[in-house]
Amino acid sequence: MAIHHLRRDYVFGSLSLRDLPIDPWQLFESWFQQLQETELPSWFELNAMTLSTSSVQNATVQNAAEQNAAGPSSRIVLLKHIDSGGFTFFTNYESEKGQQIALQPRVALHFFWPIFDRQVRVEGLAEKTSAEVSDAYFAARPRSSQLGAIASPQSQPIDDEAKLEQTVRDLERQFEGRSIPRPENWGGYRVVPDMFEFWQGKPSRLHDRFQYRKNELTSSWSVTRLAP
Numbered sequence: 001m002a003i004h005h006l007r008r009d010y011v012f013g014s015l016s017l018r019d020l021p022i023d024p025w026q027l028f029e030s031w032f033q034q035l036q037e038t039e040l041p042s043w044f045e046l047n048a049m050t051l052s053t054s055s056v057q058n059a060t061v062q063n064a065a066e067q068n069a070a071g072p073s074s075r076i077v078l079l080k081h082i083d084s085g086g087f088t089f090f091t092n093y094e095s096e097k098g099q100q101i102a103l104q105p106r107v108a109l110h111f112f113w114p115i116f117d118r119q120v121r122v123e124g125l126a127e128k129t130s131a132e133v134s135d136a137y138f139a140a141r142p143r144s145s146q147l148g149a150i151a152s153p154q155s156q157p158i159d160d161e162a163k164l165e166q167t168v169r170d171l172e173r174q175f176e177g178r179s180i181p182r183p184e185n186w187g188g189y190r191v192v193p194d195m196f197e198f199w200q201g202k203p204s205r206l207h208d209r210f211q212y213r214k215n216e217l218t219s220s221w222s223v224t225r226l227a228p
Helices: 024-036 065-067 095-101 130-138 143-151 162-175
Strands: 048-054 072-078 081-083 086-093 104-112 118-128 186-200 207-212 221-226
Touching: 024 095, 024 118, 024 186, 048 086, 048 095, 072 086, 072 095, 072 143, 086 095, 086 130, 104 186, 143 162
Parallel strands: none
Antiparallel strands: 048 072, 048 104, 081 086, 086 186, 104 118, 118 186, 186 207, 207 221
16 A cells, blocks of 8 residues: 555544643643553553754854754653653763753653544753752662663764673673662753643544643743644
8 A cells, every 4th residue: 555545534532622721731641641541552652752852053064964963853762750840751961862952952742642643742941850860760770771871872883782782791790789870971851841732633634733832921821722
């Protein structure tokens, strides 16, 4: 079948303005809770989210390769905590995303939940979590994940897999019988949102889309219906 013939109708539900809460966090948490209470396929990671970052465009960029390096970048990361302060994930601060966030802290998140024909877009500022938050999460990780975080120069070129695996074995011997400290270049980011967009798929591509924007002066949210 040709790609342009691939399609399905969305029939799970709908959204209406009169049913929306004043605070978008309430709707997000309601949708996320519904996912948690649903029997999902074992491969489906309900806390997976796309993180999009970008570098600051530089007027001195000379060629296409440099221009491409300065553009947007997306990848899947795992959401590890939600509260009214934001969405928290953890990573290597020296990775590509870490370097881009350092230059341009405004980021976008995207959640895709096809089981309910839903998407959520989020935009906001990424800020590092406290060392205490990062320490607590690192200590709760499996030991193999702790070692991997230290061993991997994330986003950097490496010669081959064997050297990385040898580094992990060397670290296992180094920390045998001891707790593994969190490396300083690894920790959390909290994305503090000022925009939410909720998308509910509907038949005939007449989807429901509602966008919340935060008023920074009053901390209140306004909501607008968008055309599908």
